[in-house]
Amino acid sequence: MTTGTLASMLGLAVGIDYALFVVSRYREERAGGHEPSEAAGRAAGTAGSAVVFAGLTVVIALAGLSVVGVPMLTKMGLCAAGAVVVAVLVALTLVPALLGMWPNAVLSRTERKRGALASPGDAPNGGTRWARFVLRRPVTVLLACVTGLGALALPATQLEMGMPGDEAKPTSTTERRAYDALADGFGPGFNGPLTIVVDAKGADDPKRAADAVAEAIGATDGVVSVSPRRFNADGDTALFSAVPATAPNDETTKDLVHTIRAERADLEKDTGATFEVTGSTAMNIDVANALKDALVPYLTVIVLLALLLLMVVFRSLLVPVKAAFGFLLSVLAALGAVVAVFQWGWGAELLGVEQTGPIMSLMPIFLVGIVFGLAMDYEVFLVARMREAYVHGERPAQAVVSGFRHSARVVVAAAAIMIAVFSGFVGSGESMIKTIGFGLAVAVLFDAFVVRMALVPAVLALLGDAAWWLPRRLGKALPRVDVEGSGLISPPARPGSDPADGETRAQEWART
Template identity: 70%
Template sequence: GIPMLTTMGLAAAGAVIVGVLIALTLVPALLGFWPNAVLSRRSRKHGRITEGGANNGGSRWARFVLRRPLPVLLLSVMGLGTLAVPVMDLQLGMPGAEAKPTSTTERRAYDDLAKGFGPGFNGPLTIVVDAKAAANPKTAVTTIEKKIKATDGIVSLSPARFNTAGDTAVFSAVPSTAPTDTKTQDLVKTIRNERPATEASTHAEFEVTGTTALNIDVAHKTQNALIPYLIVVVGLAILLLMVVFRSLLVPIKAAVGFLLSVLAALGSVVAVFQWGWLASLLGVETTGPIMSMMPIFLVGIVFGLAMDYEVFLVARMREAYVHGDSPSQAIQSGFRHSARVVVAAALIMMAVFSGFIGADESMIKMIGFGLATAVMFDAFIVRMAFVPAALALLGKAAWWIPHRLDRILPKVDIEGQALTHQSAIAPAHNDPTTREPARI
């Protein structure tokens, strides 16, 4: 229901669709012209692809986690849970000129106006009155003005301006507190709660609008949409991962890990940009509410990256398990082949997002910091510690799926399990001693 988010979501989804189409068409076509371009020099020289060593950094780390899965799991959950605690004090809003550096003219003008006329002068409330149904429109507008001026938290009103017909008026109400102050939010709520009684007595309708009220409404709407958004996104991901991994617990574990990383990143954003912890190190001069769109950005972007990392790691584990490895061997195999991919991808994204932290704009700085920390938590704590520790404790149960659910889900044989089964039974069919006579 927020047009800006709708536009961004459609554009991002369209970009992903184009990327998938390119990966499925243009990339294979280019590899057809240069088939050896993706191979290492050793592979091109020997004419075959050589497997990586069985004792690289990924496999060594996997063995470390497998030896002590419970402590690793508890430490990762406790660490991310501690970082997520500030989320309980999350305050959403749209930072304005007060969040800009003091070197800018906008910030200096904001400070001068606040000193001369009070902090609320920078964010007046606009009151629009529709008095067409009133017997005397001007009297109705005057009554509404007096009612609003008597509200605690309002320091002054501007004279009402009427339209040509004289049945519609607009005036400004200046709060005593700053636009992003929680008391200003309470003031807007109070005026709106008292509106029905005032409208009934005057037979005139009025609305509270303006930039300050608009930002409060956007923050409220975004906060209310966050839980349904999480349920839809995470729920669809669980269903998709069930189809891919043929497991019930692996998708749930992936969703829990994602929520831990996102909440820890959002808690870090609150601690720095709202509470002011280590704010000076990042060049944050003024703390305040967190940008209204920040949770949506964080959940949407980090969720896509987190599921990529999950598939990179766990798909290789699933393949090894399907082809006969034990659960612990499958974990080592997944880390041996995919850990470096996850680390490289995470470092790239962290470098990109960290570049935003150097921006002068507080909102851009906040987005860069939040995304960079979220990727770091998800790749290096959730995927490298939480995931292998949880899978090690679950053992074979991690790859269990109820028979009825397995029958309902569509078959997507990513690991080639059906081919392995066919190759295993093929010798029996080709053995003349066991073959039955052909029947016509």
């Protein structure tokens, strides 16, 4: 159920966004005087190319979750990746087909009467005004973005991961009422007993050895009681339960599991028997620890992947570094917001969170994968238009303004739609769905409206021509990808240059 809901949530969000980008480019081509069929083809060849690359980044990030080694996370990642693939195919096939069948359906009533859009030319709009505002004070905007997102990311340093169970469900559910009744009657640890399996094959007296292990574990601080031992038919393997004094997701319970396991070597030496601590509580603790250990390596791989992919797309060294830095800021700020609400309880009542505690262990690493893909989506759609303007002769600052003139409104609308979709899942009764919906909503908010709309133009303004520089040897080694399909739109800006190359003016700057 959780896997299908997550796939639906992500597929709906990116599907609307990708269709919006293609339709927006179609309207732009119609405004340029092209016939409907030609405009649809150009939209598929330009915005469609960007959609393919953007979708590819999301698919890679989600499919990459399989390397973590957790079957449930692999299933969630692959299912969500499949939903994204379908969204890309719809944007490339169904959307252009619908535009061909009803060419004027995306036009306003006035535009339908004319049969075309009025060409906007170079008239300023909200995007250009905002870009010029940032370009006039790039240092101030940059410092404000970094400081604000850095402050929001601070709670992420206190991240505690676990696997919330029935205690995280609404009090109206029978599962939560049963959980509370058991906790009140028998203690909070009764809902999460530890299962101990004793292997006494190497002991002289297996039953006495198993009893010694049970007595030692029962005497451990934090253990309320142990159940009678049950032996197998051969009498050399025993099974019993140990009830902790604290709830399954309490930090004290985690410490208790580690303490019991630390006693294993001494007990084996004294009794000749060894044991394992298992059961749902211990397994959830182990999974949480494994995912917490995998979070930093996975985040590192994602950042390196972002650097490589964007280096290929933009044929630049510093633009990918800036994009990866912005991605880190937005994802850490989102994790900080999740910790503040779902772990610390800040504003939890407003979101219907009835029980705070550890963050679902699958959630942070899943959030990182999804936010990476979405962040690269907005980076490609926004910065590709800036690069296109730059390689066609515009100065760096003017290229930023041109990129915002064409793309800012669409990116803002796409982000608003995605935030609305993700926010709609915050009301879910499933703890994980609620947490991921909130985390994705704030992550898109931070990435689209703070990082891409403010930090990106501020950094590009400070870098100038250097933003688009690429070492000559590296440029020859990288494949050439014309994500925006600029070769379909206009010829190169000067003889011998290639709009898909992106090196001409950057190399001129490097030689000066």
